[in-house]
Amino acid sequence: MPTKTRREILDPGREKLGTLLLPVLLVSSIYLLASRPAHAQSMRSSDYTIRLGNFNMTSGLKSSTSYSLTDTVGQIVADYFSSTGYHVKAGFQYLYTLYPFSFSVSSLTADLGALSPGSFSTAATTLTVTAPGQGYSVTAMESSKLTSANSNTIPDTICDTSCTTTTAGVWNSTSAYGFGYNVSGSDVPADFVGSTYFRPFPDISLGGTPATVMTSTAAGKNRTATVTYKAAISGTQAEGSYSTQIVYIATPVY
Amino acid sequence: MKKTLNAAVITCLTLLISPLVPRAHAQSIGLSISPPTVEILLSPNKKVIQTFQLTNQGENTEIVPEIHAVVPSDSAGHVVVDPAPLSPTKIPLIISCDHTLGTPFSIAGGATVPVTLSVEGASSDTVTDTYFALVLKVVPSTPSQTHTLSPTLPAISTLVFVTLTQTGTLPINLEIGNFDPPLVQDSWGVLTITPTIKNTAPVMIRPKGTYTILSPQGKTILSLPFFPNLILKTSERIILGEKMADDGKTPEAISLSWSPHWYDVGPYRLHLAVTTEGGTKVTEIEKVVWLLPIRATIFTALLALSAMTLLIYFKKRQISSTHP
Structure with missing residues (x-):
């Protein structure tokens, strides 16, 4: 028979409570001391310099070359505006950035090669954006479905179960025929959870709205994303060379 | 021997010519x-x-x-x-x-x-x-017709x-929206708000404004000018604050955040005032947030509890050692 110590005999309940309480208190204290408050990230634009934009004026009714701010509505602006008839602000907040808004793509074609039933064909393009100010967005769209010279088409993907032009879905099955894209890298939409997630391109010929593939609310240099195109066809797909145009438009935040 | 010589000549010629052949690239x-x-x-x-x-x-x-x-x-x-x-x-x-x-x-x-x-x-x-x-x-x-591809x-x-505009006199109609600070805020945390300005007028505007926090005694704790973002017609824009960067010259946009002291307690007034660039007040709104030292209180209580537990623990050890 095991023998009990004097402490256990004196107060067994208190002993257990103390043993349990100490680790709890220790963990709670560490959490309270160590956890730092969450700070919202400040949007920096550290490369500004002040410069008015480059503009010229011409007017048939111009009576003065002076101009003013568009502020103080009904007050100062009215005085200046009545004499000039125009006012222009160029750049972000009158500020000209040391680096311009730029956009590049690594390739002007996405060659999917020879498609064969039962397997995926893929190709990739890299998009790179440098944006001053408060960010940018890049939208994508297709001019039509992948179409052959004989007007046969490869449908836009609906992924394994479902996906739309704004919500990516898993696409692993080669029996889910179609054409779609995945995007990974900087500033990409959150629904592209991984490399198996795809969306169809919005079809502009059917009135689709361009889809955002990169977006940011902060200035940034060389923000890069890779667009991976993917296609799968059925055994009954008509032979031929299929093509469409993928349009990417980079736009600054105003 | 002759075959070997021919092969060597062809190889050399190929190597010499190859740099002149344009390489295919995307x-x-x-x-x-x-x-x-x-x-x-x-x-x-x-x-x-x-x-x-x-x-x-x-x-x-x-x-x-x-x-x-x-x-x-x-x-x-x-x-x-x-x-x-x-x-x-x-x-x-x-x-x-x-x-x-x-x-x-x-x-x-x-x-x-x-x-x-x-x-x-x-x-x-x-x-x-x-x-x-x-x-x-x-x-x-021009797309090649040998493959399936997308230009x-x-x-x-x-x-x-x-x-x-004919006159330069523009209509202004601005509303502050999404101004929903919590009723109670832990004074150990950061208070961040994301209010918006809604422009319901048919013209764009670049309003100014100030975010002010007043203590229970009426003292100004924080006064942050708005970053003068452009708001297009019938649209809204999140209000951001403006502060100078480290160089002292460059304005930068920051979120409307405030870190109170852990000992700040009581009703604090958050005030948003929107003006035109000329300073004419367009709209303003104020809400009260109660700052309470929630984390500090919990921490203090836990500390006291820990001290008590340790005290009891050592006292018992003392008792057990004195009564073997």
Whole structure:
């Protein structure tokens, strides 16, 4: 028979409570001391310099070359505006950035090669954006479905179960025929959870709205994303060379 | 022996010629444009000429200039560019470009070319805004018909916002929205709010304003000017604060955040006031947040509990050692 110590005999309940309480208190204290408050990230634009934009004026009714701010509505602006008839602000907040808004793509074609039933064909393009100010967005769209010279088409993907032009879905099955894209890298939409997630391109010929593939609310240099195109066809797909145009438009935040 | 010699000669010739054969490679394109945005206040029958600088950072290519309508897509300043070129009959402006719209022009790799837009206001008595993008699109290469492929057409855009007004007197109608601070805030945490300004007027505006926090004693704890973001007609924009960067000259946009002291307690008043650029007050709103030292209290209680537990523990050990 095991023998009990004097402490256990004196107060067994208190002993257990103390043993349990100490680790709890220790963990709670560490959490309270160590956890730092969450700070919202400040949007920096550290490369500004002040410069008015480059503009010229011409007017048939111009009576003065002076101009003013568009502020103080009904007050100062009215005085200046009545004499000039125009006012222009160029750049972000009158500020000209040391680096311009730029956009590049690594390739002007996405060659999917020879498609064969039962397997995926893929190709990739890299998009790179440098944006001053408060960010940018890049939208994508297709001019039509992948179409052959004989007007046969490869449908836009609906992924394994479902996906739309704004919500990516898993696409692993080669029996889910179609054409779609995945995007990974900087500033990409959150629904592209991984490399198996795809969306169809919005079809502009059917009135689709361009889809955002990169977006940011902060200035940034060389923000890069890779667009991976993917296609799968059925055994009954008509032979031929299929093509469409993928349009990417980079736009600054105003 | 002769065969070996022939093979060696052919190999050498191949090696010599190979650098002269052009290598097949995917064409890459890089475009930049400046300025990225332009605001124009224009009178009917007046004309403004704006020059943009387009730089081709890639290889030689052809560019098509197009005008597309844009609409704001969120409260962070993003827009959606209409996929179809803008019909000139739908806007009260006459827009022309020194490079014919819709017609490609060449630009050499590394070159910068001016692209000049002319915007003329039509005869109109009503105040109206027109927003569009000058889209500079790379001409697609002719698709080879041997493979399934998709030509990619990169395009860069610059935004042009025009207010057409006869007098320059513009209507203002601004509302503060989404101003929902918590009723109770832990004084150990950071209080961040994301209110918006909604512009219900038919013209854009770049309002100013101040975010002020007042203590229970009425003392100003924080006074942060708004970053003067542009708000397009019938749209809203998240209010951001403005502070100077470390260089002391560059303004930067920051979120409306405040870190109180852990000992700050009581009702604090959060005040938002929106003004025109000239300082005329447009609207204001105030809400009260109770700061309570929640974490500090829990921490203190836990500390006291720990001390008590340890005290009891050591006291018991003392008792057990004195009574073997």
